[in-house]
Amino acid sequence: MKISGFFLAALLCHAASTQAAPAAENRLLVMGSTTVLPVASLAAEEFTRRSGREVSITINPGGSGVGVNSAATGRASIGMISREISSDEHKRFAEARLKTHVIGHDRVACVVSSEIYQAGVQSLSREEIRAIYQGTITNWKEVGGPDREIVVVDKERHRGTRHAFMRYVFGDPTARAPGARLVTGSNNEEQAKIAASDAAVGMLSTAWISDEVAGVGIREGQAVLVSNDASQIAYPIVRPLSLVTAGEPAGLAREFIEFMLAPAGQALVENFGYYPVAAADRVR
Amino acid sequence: MFQPRSIAIFFRVLVTVLALTATGLIVLFFLFLVKESLPVFQAEGVGFLTGRDWWAGESYGAWPMIFGSAIVTLLALGLALPFALAGAVVASEFLSSRLRWWAKSLMELFAGVPGIVYGLLGVGVLAPAVKEFFGLIDGNTLFTAALLLGIMVLPTLLTLADDALHAVPGKFRDQAQSLGLSRLRTVWAVVLPQAKAGLLGAVFLGLGRAMGETIAVMLVIGGRDRMPAPWYNLFQPGQSIPSKLGREAAEAVGAGLQWNALMGLGLMLFLMVLGMTVAGHLFLKRGRAA
Numbered sequence: 001m002k003i004s005g006f007f008l009a010a011l012l013c014h015a016a017s018t019q020a021a022p023a024a025e026n027r028l029l030v031m032g033s034t035t036v037l038p039v040a041s042l043a044a045e046e047f048t049r050r051s052g053r054e055v056s057i058t059i060n061p062g063g064s065g066v067g068v069n070s071a072a073t074g075r076a077s078i079g080m081i082s083r084e085i086s087s088d089e090h091k092r093f094a095e096a097r098l099k100t101h102v103i104g105h106d107r108v109a110c111v112v113s114s115e116i117y118q119a120g121v122q123s124l125s126r127e128e129i130r131a132i133y134q135g136t137i138t139n140w141k142e143v144g145g146p147d148r149e150i151v152v153v154d155k156e157r158h159r160g161t162r163h164a165f166m167r168y169v170f171g172d173p174t175a176r177a178p179g180a181r182l183v184t185g186s187n188n189e190e191q192a193k194i195a196a197s198d199a200a201v202g203m204l205s206t207a208w209i210s211d212e213v214a215g216v217g218i219r220e221g222q223a224v225l226v227s228n229d230a231s232q233i234a235y236p237i238v239r240p241l242s243l244v245t246a247g248e249p250a251g252l253a254r255e256f257i258e259f260m261l262a263p264a265g266q267a268l269v270e271n272f273g274y275y276p277v278a279a280a281d282r283v284r
Numbered sequence: 285m286f287q288p289r290s291i292a293i294f295f296r297v298l299v300t301v302l303a304l305t306a307t308g309l310i311v312l313f314f315l316f317l318v319k320e321s322l323p324v325f326q327a328e329g330v331g332f333l334t335g336r337d338w339w340a341g342e343s344y345g346a347w348p349m350i351f352g353s354a355i356v357t358l359l360a361l362g363l364a365l366p367f368a369l370a371g372a373v374v375a376s377e378f379l380s381s382r383l384r385w386w387a388k389s390l391m392e393l394f395a396g397v398p399g400i401v402y403g404l405l406g407v408g409v410l411a412p413a414v415k416e417f418f419g420l421i422d423g424n425t426l427f428t429a430a431l432l433l434g435i436m437v438l439p440t441l442l443t444l445a446d447d448a449l450h451a452v453p454g455k456f457r458d459q460a461q462s463l464g465l466s467r468l469r470t471v472w473a474v475v476l477p478q479a480k481a482g483l484l485g486a487v488f489l490g491l492g493r494a495m496g497e498t499i500a501v502m503l504v505i506g507g508r509d510r511m512p513a514p515w516y517n518l519f520q521p522g523q524s525i526p527s528k529l530g531r532e533a534a535e536a537v538g539a540g541l542q543w544n545a546l547m548g549l550g551l552m553l554f555l556m557v558l559g560m561t562v563a564g565h566l567f568l569k570r571g572r573a574a
Contacts, residue, residue, distance in 0.1 A: 065535035073538055149421040157340055158535045182424055183507035
């Protein structure tokens with residue numbers, strides 16, 4: 001079922017936001033990146049179970065830009081981001097003294113509809129990806145695929161996945177993509193749109209690669225680098241996954257961040273398919 | 285004990301205060317939008333309305349979103365109206381009161397279904413269907429959004445249009461039929477013209493819902509902040525004002541010009557709905573005078 005992930009995410013967010021609320025110091029709102037969201041949700045469950053008291057942790061999606069914004073403006077105690085805080089954001093929210101707590105790393109894959117992968121497009125060079133997003137390559141046959149127009153899927157400008165991907169492809173995290181046909185938001189939305197198409201290309205966290213959304217290798221010289229092969233430490237599109245707070249975290253926020261960095265939290269990060277902090281040397 | 289007179293005065297004051305509060309809130313809301321969007325008009329001038337390029341931090345051209353909202357709403361109404369009118373005529377003039385009750389209950393149930401449910405059906409069913417049927421490379425287009433919106437406003441339009449038709453007194457029908465008109469002819473020549481004001485009201489309520497719908501449109505319109513090329517090719521992706529606000533607002537709070545630009549979009553949406561409502565009332569007045 002192509003949209004089941006989408007449904008599930010919507011339901012999870014809803015369920016998470018409708019629990020009865022205990023006292024204020026035992027409530028925590030976490031917002032932002034949909035790449036960090038699944039591990040934060042799992043960690044919140046585990047943390048709540050172990051804490052032995054009434055705590056309510058609400059995890060809401062929105063994207064990295066929303067993560068930075070809500071932590072800085074106090075809308076949420078913790079923001080989730082899957083990229084660095086941009087210099088623009090540091091300037092804009094200077095007063096909030098944003099503090100980044102890296103909880104792991106992730107590789108971003110260039111993905112295509114499974115039909116395209118099976119038809120022979122199993123790797124692309126950086127130049128080919130750039131030309132596709134610039135709109136100078138518009139048909140899959142130009143890169144060894146079937147004679148079919150390319151459905152180029154872009155993401156909202158503030159998204160962490162986009163920053164990492166565009167920094168690699170264009171050398172600029174907020175580069176424009178005039179070749180884009182669709183603009184999507186969350187990982188789930190992008191995954192659903194690419195799965196629904198038989199000719200799409202996009203960018204996704206490696207953990208979202210599925211039967212219908214295939215990761216293509218990145219050709220660099222003679223080498224073909226694959227995002228879900230952990231042994232290839234040279235894979236070029238990596239980014240940190242972090243929690244953001246305004247100043248030093250305190251109370252429940254601090255406890256939660258400490259839990260995510262403790263062995264139990266790091267195990268959740270690794271099991272989901274990301275790289276724990278200790279494995280930073282396995283990603284470039 | 286209160287005198288009936290003092291009770292009447294009390295209620296008159298109460299109603300006046302409530303009415304002023306409601307109007308005042310709308311005026312305040314409007315002023316807030318104007319104030320918040322002022323910086324973008326100072327920075328971009330008329331270019332904010334006519335510009336075709338939107339890239340946060342660099343340029344704010346709202347025309348593709350204004351165009352998208354207008355065209356998607358109008359097309360949705362155009363698609364839904366014939367079905368809504370035909371359905372309302374059948375429900376009001378030809379169904380037994382029992383069947384009409386069932387039909388109306390069902391329509392009101394559909395009218396209350398949240399946008400996200402329609403949105404998921406749009407992503408899962410409608411977009412792939414549009415892609416297949418029209419042989420497109422992708423089904424997320426302005427047309428898909430209009431079609432989904434048309435389906436969404438149909439129940440609202442139908443049930444309100446039915447109310448308008450049903451409010452026409454029975455004596456008009458009796459007299460028309462005693463003059464020898466058929467039932468269908470009676471509807472066409474007598475009931476529909478009598479119900480014009482109510483029907484127009486139904487259209488504007490439907491329009492309001494269509495123009496403001498965010499999440500369902502956001503999921504199928506494509507999300508591209510550019511004009512389709514050529515402009516009338518609605519089988520290309522685009523963007524509507526609510527969809528743009530839905531995607532960008534949470535990130536832009538307190539972000540200076542980007543926030544002001546989004547408020548400017550909100551102001552445009554407000555003015556578009558206001559403009560259409562005023563136009564509708566004028567149209568109605570002229571219809572009465574003639």
